Amino acid sequence: MADLRTEFAGIKSPNPFWLASGPPTDKEYNVVRAFKAGWGGVVWKTVGETIFNTTSRYHANAHNGSRIAGFTNIELISDRPLEVNLRELKAVKRDWPGRAVVLSLMVPCEEPYWEDILKKVENSEADGIEINLGCPHGMSERGMGAAVGQVPEYVEMVTRWAKAHTRMPVIVKLTPNITDILAPARAAIEGRADAVSLINTVASIIGVDLDTMSPLPEVNGKGSHGGYCGPAVKPVALRMVGDIAREFGPEQAISGIGGISTWRDAAEHMAMGAGTVQVCTAAMHQGFKIVEDMIDGLSNWMDEKGYRTIGDFRGRAVPNYVSWEKLDLNYEIVARIDQDACIQCGLCHVACEDTAHQAISARRTNGSRRYEVIDAECVGCNLCMLVCPVENCVTMERVENGKGYMPWTDDPRNPMNKEAAE
Amino acid sequence: MGAGPDIAAGRREAAEYAEAFGELKPPLGRSSALVEASRCYFCYDAPCIEACPTGIDIPSFIRKIETGNVKGAALDILEPNIFGGACARVCPVETLCEQACVREAQEGKPVAIGLLQRYATDRFLETGAQPFARAASSGKRVAVIGAGPAGLSAAHRLSRLGHDVTVFEARDKPGGLNEYGIAAYKVPNDFAQREAAFILGLGGIEIEYGKALGKEISLTRLRQDFGAVFIGVGQAAVRALDAEGHGLTGIEPAVDFIERLRQAGDVSALPVGRRIIVIGGGNTAVDIAVQTKRLGAEDVTIVYRRGPDAMSATGHEQDLAQTDGVRIRHWAQPKRFAGEAGRVSAVEFERTEPGAGGRAQGTGETYTLDADMVFTAIGQVLLADPLADGAAESLTVEGGCIAVDGDMATSLPGVYAGGDCVAGQDLTVQAVEDGKRAALAMDKYLRS
Ligand SMILES: Cc1cc2nc3c(=O)[nH]c(=O)nc-3n(C[C@H](O)[C@H](O)[C@H](O)COP(=O)(O)OP(=O)(O)OC[C@H]3O[C@@H](n4cnc5c(N)ncnc54)[C@H](O)[C@@H]3O)c2cc1C
Ligand SMILES: Cc1cc2nc3c(=O)[nH]c(=O)nc-3n(C[C@H](O)[C@H](O)[C@H](O)COP(=O)(O)O)c2cc1C
Ligand code: SF4
Numbered sequence: 045m046a047d048l049r050t051e052f053a054g055i056k057s058p059n060p061f062w063l064a065s066g067p068p069t070d071k072e073y074n075v076v077r078a079f080k081a082g083w084g085g086v087v088w089k090t091v092g093e094t095i096f097n098t099t100s101r102y103h104a105n106a107h108n109g110s111r112i113a114g115f116t117n118i119e120l121i122s123d124r125p126l127e128v129n130l131r132e133l134k135a136v137k138r139d140w141p142g143r144a145v146v147l148s149l150m151v152p153c154e155e156p157y158w159e160d161i162l163k164k165v166e167n168s169e170a171d172g173i174e175i176n177l178g179c180p181h182g183m184s185e186r187g188m189g190a191a192v193g194q195v196p197e198y199v200e201m202v203t204r205w206a207k208a209h210t211r212m213p214v215i216v217k218l219t220p221n222i223t224d225i226l227a228p229a230r231a232a233i234e235g236r237a238d239a240v241s242l243i244n245t246v247a248s249i250i251g252v253d254l255d256t257m258s259p260l261p262e263v264n265g266k267g268s269h270g271g272y273c274g275p276a277v278k279p280v281a282l283r284m285v286g287d288i289a290r291e292f293g294p295e296q297a298i299s300g301i302g303g304i305s306t307w308r309d310a311a312e313h314m315a316m317g318a319g320t321v322q323v324c325t326a327a328m329h330q331g332f333k334i335v336e337d338m339i340d341g342l343s344n345w346m347d348e349k350g351y352r353t354i355g356d357f358r359g360r361a362v363p364n365y366v367s368w369e370k371l372d373l374n375y376e377i378v379a380r381i382d383q384d385a386c387i388q389c390g391l392c393h394v395a396c397e398d399t400a401h402q403a404i405s406a407r408r409t410n411g412s413r414r415y416e417v418i419d420a421e422c423v424g425c426n427l428c429m430l431v432c433p434v435e436n437c438v439t440m441e442r443v444e445n446g447k448g449y450m451p452w453t454d455d456p457r458n459p460m461n462k463e464a465a466e
Numbered sequence: 467m468g469a470g471p472d473i474a475a476g477r478r479e480a481a482e483y484a485e486a487f488g489e490l491k492p493p494l495g496r497s498s499a500l501v502e503a504s505r506c507y508f509c510y511d512a513p514c515i516e517a518c519p520t521g522i523d524i525p526s527f528i529r530k531i532e533t534g535n536v537k538g539a540a541l542d543i544l545e546p547n548i549f550g551g552a553c554a555r556v557c558p559v560e561t562l563c564e565q566a567c568v569r570e571a572q573e574g575k576p577v578a579i580g581l582l583q584r585y586a587t588d589r590f591l592e593t594g595a596q597p598f599a600r601a602a603s604s605g606k607r608v609a610v611i612g613a614g615p616a617g618l619s620a621a622h623r624l625s626r627l628g629h630d631v632t633v634f635e636a637r638d639k640p641g642g643l644n645e646y647g648i649a650a651y652k653v654p655n656d657f658a659q660r661e662a663a664f665i666l667g668l669g670g671i672e673i674e675y676g677k678a679l680g681k682e683i684s685l686t687r688l689r690q691d692f693g694a695v696f697i698g699v700g701q702a703a704v705r706a707l708d709a710e711g712h713g714l715t716g717i718e719p720a721v722d723f724i725e726r727l728r729q730a731g732d733v734s735a736l737p738v739g740r741r742i743i744v745i746g747g748g749n750t751a752v753d754i755a756v757q758t759k760r761l762g763a764e765d766v767t768i769v770y771r772r773g774p775d776a777m778s779a780t781g782h783e784q785d786l787a788q789t790d791g792v793r794i795r796h797w798a799q800p801k802r803f804a805g806e807a808g809r810v811s812a813v814e815f816e817r818t819e820p821g822a823g824g825r826a827q828g829t830g831e832t833y834t835l836d837a838d839m840v841f842t843a844i845g846q847v848l849l850a851d852p853l854a855d856g857a858a859e860s861l862t863v864e865g866g867c868i869a870v871d872g873d874m875a876t877s878l879p880g881v882y883a884g885g886d887c888v889a890g891q892d893l894t895v896q897a898v899e900d901g902k903r904a905a906l907a908m909d910k911y912l913r914s
Binding site: 109306307308330331333334336337340341345434 | 495496497504505508510526529530532533534535537538541
């Protein structure tokens with residue numbers, strides 16, 4: 045049996061599956077249910093100033109039978125008093141000492157606020173704090189959340205204040221609503237953050253009601269932008285986690301968040317460098333029980349691969365995450381169609397014919413349809429394989445051309461190389 | 467007439483048999499399994515779990531299929547139901563889990579739970595891995611009588627719990643009706659034996675074949691030699707018809723013919739009549755009708771004394787009979803078997819009508835159907851004689867079943883029973899649950 049125990053920025057948990065700060069971690073009742081279900085840790089719903097929420101708060105994008113492919117919310121931080129949250133957190137930690145309980149905080153961008161709240165939470169018995177610099181809606185308009193997270197100087201400053209006023213490990217939660225994630229990540233690290241976590245939600249408008257002409261979710265005829273999350277944002281998250289892991293190396297503690305619904309999603313985050321992962325939308329969709337398969341599935345997969353601990357595979361994909369100019373331009377693949385498996389839907393042909401390289405011929409012989417790859421035209425882009433509805437019908441095959449590794453940086457066709465040669 | 471009955475082997479082209487007795491429902495491939503799995507809503511307090519007699523956490527195993535965690539999925543199934551592979555093939559899911567699926571209520575098309583269960587268990591059993599381990603030895607010895615689903619389920623759980631198990635089986639193979647009774651197209655090839663080998667692969671279970679209770683062994687003796695005894699002998703006797711002429715050759719209990727069919731290496735060599743009459747209205751009647759039709763019988767008729775709603779064969783089974791071209795005649799009962807030279811040649815039926823309490827009552831009006839073979843499928847019953855061996859204390863039998871309480875304990879201390887020999891629905895899955903439940907109670911008994 046694989047060993048799933050993790051130690052992250054000094055915080056121990058029996059498995060790497062934490063619930064992200066949000067509705068699932070809003071109060072003792074939920075958190076106790078989560079721990080009973082098997083979650084390794086939680087980041088308690090963000091606390092800070094008093095706020096009030098709208099009703100109608102969420103909306104979802106359905107896609108191809110999945111009710112929640114993407115999810116959005118316009119909720120703010122905890123709407124319950126700080127004292128109540130702290131009392132409950134303390135009770136939970138007393139009853140579940142082996143699980144990780146991290147408290148998420150957000151206050152205005154001035155040191156006395158941070159000093160004050162950190163003093164109040166110092167005796168909460170939380171294992172650490174997470175600074176929420178990511179919330180893209182509501183709080184950012186008040187100069188908090190993403191409004192801070194988008195300015196690296198502020199990120200560094202707030203991190204320093206936090207480190208100065210608490211003995212607990214400090215995790216800085218980053219916003220993806222920025223051009224280069226490395227800037228705020230570097231700022232947090234310079235500010236001596238013990239770890240970073242990402243991503244928070246993506247600023248977005250999930251849709252428009254064409255009858256009322258209101259953005260969604262609609263609050264009495266109007267909508268504001270919300271924070272997008274769920275399966276749809278995993279690609280954004282993986283890239284940002286990978287960027288940080290590549291830049292700051294394996295020593296950097298990263299908690300991966302964004303679009304994690306299964307052990308596979310989690311393993312991918314970890315392969316890209318995350319030491320723990322956090323989940324919000326998937327739990328909101330199907331309840332806490334999903335963690336059973338996360339634990340069991342990850343453990344079975346690790347056994348199969350011979351990984352004993354999370355450390356054995358964490359970051360394994362990072363060395364293979366390279367910039368484009370390091371990819372091998374001599375690597376060649378072409379599409380192959382398994383004629384026995386083909387159901388004659390013609391999607392590969394029309395995709396290639398209309399939008400790619402006219403490399404799949406369409407013929408009718410005696411009334412029957414036949415689609416064939418024209419090798420000389422195929423550029424190996426994968427499009428036909430992706431559109432084919434039959435598993436393993438279109439596959440991409442390696443063409444042995446006898447040529448060795450040649451990235452763009454070494455390519456004689458690269459004008460930069462010509463200049464250098466001259 | 468006068469030519470005698472038309473009974474012959476090889477009525478069909480050689481190649482047709484393989485298809486007729488091959489898999490009824492083809493297994494799911496990987497992509498269709500994933501598509502089907504994605505239809506599951508992962509319900510909270512899922513109704514399907516409650517509808518499964520063994521309480522398999524169905525949404526959990528389906529989710530694990532979807533995430534590629536096939537081992538986890540298989541264990542979700544095999545932990546509560548060690549016969550998860552057989553059940554995936556033989557359970558009447560349309561009256562169990564799939565009937566309860568919320569998608570059935572929503573759109574009349576339940577998630578294909580049975581096929582998904584088969585997908586997970588097949589893939590896992592193929593690996594040859596042995597997922598269960600025995601607990602530290604308890605030093606106790608337990609006897610199990612009968613190596614059918616009930617007996618092997620009890621034996622497996624008892625061995626896991628650390629007890630040493632000896633199984634006494636009258637026949638020379640394990641599996642019970644999985645091996646001898648269930649329709650060939652539900653468990654083709656040697657699946658029943660492969661599954662039994664997987665179950666016995668745990669260790670700690672010894673089987674003594676050719677040891678029948680009431681002959682080579684007695685309950686009194688087993689109670690002396692073992693810490694506890696589980697009885698899973700099924701229903702070894704068939705209910706008899708007493709209409710005139712019932713002793714003619716060519717009239718046979720359906721289960722006997724099915725057993726020959728299941729044990730025949732080459733079904734094309736099995737002689738079958740041209741005209742077949744089946745008397746009964748349950749799944750066994752459908753099984754014999756469909757299988758004789760598939761062997762090449764030309765004309766197969768099921769005659770049942772009550773109406774379609776009273777048939778215990780599920781709607782799904784009745785549909786199967788009809789698509790296979792079996793005729794079902796309702797409201798008639800056999801009055802007299804006619805014969806030539808000691809062999810049955812026709813059956814005279816009396817029409818019936820609904821009488822008091824939904825029972826059938828004769829109308830006096832009759833009709834006659836010609837037949838080369840007649841099969842009775844009017845139910846199996848417990849063979850109670852071997853249970854009473856002259857000892858002072860004897861087992862309480864009620865309504866043709868061994869009486870048990872909620873823990874499957876019989877009237878004799880330390881003796882438990884389950885499966886078809888106790889009251890309840892006669893299904894493989896119920897036998898498995900009975901065996902498991904008894905084992906858990908026996909464990910407590912042995913340790914108290
Ligand atoms: C024709 C037919 C078709 C069926 N089809 C289905 C189906 O499709 N789906 C379904 O769920 N169920 C089906 N069933 C019912 C199912 O097979 C039984 O419910 C199930 O096998 C019961 O398990 P068991 O262990 O109690 O008994 P059995 O399977 O009958 O096993 C009893 C075992 O005990 C042995 N034994 C008997 N007497 C003695 C003795 N005196 N001493 C020692 N050993 C003894 C027998 O040899 C046998 O191995 C069918 C039954 C029949 C008859
Ligand atoms: C309704 C809702 C409320 C949230 N509230 C908070 C919050 O208070 N603090 C915070 O740091 N993140 C909050 N988040 C963001 C999540 O913690 C998480 O970063 C994001 O949803 C991406 O993960 P996911 O794809 O698993 O949902 C919230 C998300 C949702 C959907
Ligand atoms: S989930 Fe439904 S019932 Fe519960 S608070 Fe939201 S809208 Fe109300």
